[in-house]
Amino acid sequence: MTVKKELDVKEKIAAVAAGAIIISxxxxxxxxxxGMLEFLEMAYG
Amino acid sequence: MELLPFFxxxxxxxxGYIGKTYGGVYATFGQSLHLMxxxxxxxxxxxxxxxxxNVIMKDVPSKIVTEQAHKxxxxxxxxxxxxxxxxxxxxxxxxxxxxFFWAKMSALLVGIIFVFAIKRPLLKGxxxxxxxxxxxMVASASILVWFSVAATGxxxxxxx
Numbered sequence: 001m002t003v004k005k006e007l008d009v010k011e012k013i014a015a016v017a018a019g020a021i022i023i024s025x026x027x028x029x030x031x032x033x034x035g036m037l038e039f040l041e042m043a044y045g
Numbered sequence: 046m047e048l049l050p051f052f053x054x055x056x057x058x059x060x061g062y063i064g065k066t067y068g069g070v071y072a073t074f075g076q077s078l079h080l081m082x083x084x085x086x087x088x089x090x091x092x093x094x095x096x097x098x099n100v101i102m103k104d105v106p107s108k109i110v111t112e113q114a115h116k117x118x119x120x121x122x123x124x125x126x127x128x129x130x131x132x133x134x135x136x137x138x139x140x141x142x143x144x145f146f147w148a149k150m151s152a153l154l155v156g157i158i159f160v161f162a163i164k165r166p167l168l169k170g171x172x173x174x175x176x177x178x179x180x181x182m183v184a185s186a187s188i189l190v191w192f193s194v195a196a197t198g199x200x201x202x203x204x205x
Contacts, residue, residue, distance in 0.1 A: 011179045014167045017159060018179075018186035025189040028148075 048141065055137035064135025071135055079128040083195060086121035089114040090191045097172075097184035107172050107180075115165070122157070145204050149197040156190040 007015065055061055064071045093114035095101045102110055133140050140146040164183055172180065 007176055007179065010167050011176055014163050014183050015179045017163045018182040021155065021159060021186035021190050022182070025186075025193055028193070 049138075052137040052141040055134045058134055060131050061134040061137060064131060071132065075128055075132040075135070078124060079132060082121045082124035082128065083198070085117055086125060087191065087195060089118040089121060090187060093118075094184035094188045097180050108168070111168050111172075118160070140201070143201055143204060145197045145200040149194060149201065152190060152193040152197055156187075156194055159186065159190055 056065070064075060092101070093111045096103075096105070096107050096110040133146075164187060167175065167179075167183060
């Protein structure tokens with residue numbers, strides 16, 4: 001694969017959409033993980 | 046827009062009645078086919094995206110792998126939507142009040158839009174002309190979004 005200097009429109013849209021999905025997924029699953037830890041702490045101290 | 050009446054109606058339909066009344070039909074045509082289709086969809090996503098990430102099948106051009114995987118992805122997606130609609134109709138009101146059902150539907154919608162509006166148009170041309178970082182970002186996002194669909198889907202069964 002060759003590295004281009006500038007991204008075309010399709011690549012820019014893909015990069016923004018992919019970035020948004022990655023960040024959203026990390027926030028969602030991070031939030032679920034913290035919730036699980038709090039639940040375990042309440043249950044078992 | 047209030048969606049509860051739609052979910053109440055779904056339970057009264059023929060699909061809802063069959064699913065609620067005949068456990069065997071629900072288990073075989075609903076759950077079994079749904080899980081098998083999910084396995085095919087997950088497999089096609091992993092094969093295509095791990096190839097794009099240069100993890101597997103490095104000796105096969107990524108274009109060939111993604112094109113082949115996408116055919117199976119489309120078939121699996123149709124089966125998942127058909128069997129999922131059947132299963133949800135049987136327990137529609139319970140689904141309406143389940144947060145993970147809505148999380149799964151949101152992830153599914155994002156996944157479908159991402160695949161057909163972003164990923165496919167991007168990968169239609171020569172992969173060699175694309176920026177490798179963008180390809181890897183798209184592959185990672187794809188794995189994450191379909192992982193979310195699968196995980197929230199299974200979570201429905203363990204909540205409420």
